Amino acid sequence: MTLKNKKIGVLMGGFSSEREISLRSGKNVTAILEKAGYDVVSIDVKENFIEELKNNKIEIAFNVLHGFFGEDGRVQSILEHMNILYTGSGVESSSIGMNKILSKQIAALYGVNTASFQLIEKKEDYKKVQFDLPWIVKPVAEGSSIHVEIIKDKNKIPDFPYSEKQFFVEKYIKGTEVTVGVLDDGKEFLVLPVLQLIPKNEFYDFEAKYTKGMTDFILPAQIDSKIYQQVQNEALKAHQALGCSGATRSDFIIDGEKTYFLEINTNPGMTDTSDIPAEAKSYGMSELELCERILASALKKKK
Template sequence: MSENRHVAVLMGGWSAEREVSMVSGAAVTRALQKAGYQPTPIDVQRDMGSWLTRLFPRPVAVFNALHGRFGEDGCVQGLLDILAIPYTHSGLLASALAMDKPMAKKMFAQAGIKVAEDIIVTRDDLLAGDPLPRPYVVKPINEGSSVGVYIIRESNNDNPFENDPWPFGETVMAEAFLPGRELTVAVMGDRALGVTEILTDHEFYDYDAKYADGGSRHVVPADIPDSVAEEAMRLAVLAHETLGCRGVSRADFRYDGTHLTILEVNTQPGMTPTSLVPEQAAQAGISFPDLVGWMVENAEYDG
């Protein structure tokens, strides 16, 4: 990298994950300062392009700490490609594919990675009856951080969509509920960093379990057989490569004692010192400032 150490940190935005993004962006800004960069944090609004073109000196890279729609679905990535500014994490196509749950699952299945049975339905379909045997999960097609996820169990007597508005589009994914342990694997470049088991007292690893204090506990490394850990890491790298990801990603799995089933790949995982990816990096001997520094040094743009 040149002597220019100016890095723009994109955070906030207007998705359902704005608050989480602000926390990630603030932590990244502090870590970049410790790593010897000159970061400029930007609370992203819809005039982000004009903001970036006015910065002086021109940023040598953008650290994308946005979460959710518009920040990790290829939209911001496309703008940065047009501006020819290198940015962290995956490019436009991989970001869009990972955010589109049905398409990502098709690609995983074609690559030989086990996925859960699913069907795409409308709100009217859900009101008319169960599209899958209970229990099953209902989730938005293109949201992250478990936003808008419901578990429909045998004991549910009422339909959660009967009276509540559904702000996540015309169609949703109904997916077979997978019992078992929640495992996650961070991928950095072309290698997996380790395996974490996520424990929670919530019904599942929902938004509050992810981000509320005490909502979840992380066991790193996960207390699983070495053969299972090695297979989880192999599948995480395969999923990363299948989507065409670059930089850092995180793959989430269910493990039922026999099979590993992928849930999703997150191309913009949380980036606070206690988030899952930095925890695994620390376990692998990589400090948080070194991690964000590596991500900046490996920033790219397409085009």
């Protein structure tokens, strides 16, 4: 089925703290598809975006929203209600994938190893943590390393908005950081080359992710071949365990011969500095082919 005769809306922006990154992703995807002759329009998702979908007669939504609303099942539910096909994971998979604790628990059931972790609902909960320092605290449902901090001293607990959102603390493992993309166009799974990340900062934080020159990328990762295959296998396991589609990116820490699954991103960035486009390029795939594989995942939802 050709998609060049379909009206495609690139959903970007949104309401989360990752809005600016999503806008960058959306502009990049729109430019790639336009150049290839697709009938595509950018839609900055704000309060009136449903009217924009209707007015533009969108048939397929290319979703590059990140975080709240765009990556957690909400916009997916709206699109299904409007009978608009969309790229990426479905309602349930998106909701689970956005929740780092739930996705870790499900991945673990499929044999994917993960570091010890514990829910933090208020600052006092740090006193109940059952594993040794250092720790790393993260929001349960937010990406781009926003509100992420390493804790080395129990007397220096960050003043995060605990009453507004859920956090969890995880055993901090100082090791080799890698990330692995999986593409699923509805016909086949393709595990991309493993990308090794060497951030200039202490860990792969927001600045390191989105500022050129703040992270050294080694692609493919210079790690033991057995471990390389293992993280690829575990990235695919996590993708399948959560029932994802389109593109996902799973992050791991390697410590010696052990690998630890950190999280899965069910709608990874598509900017010019994002990991998935870099991995696809290393595989020998053009930006257009990457976008077309993701676009094809929308047909998986065709009724």
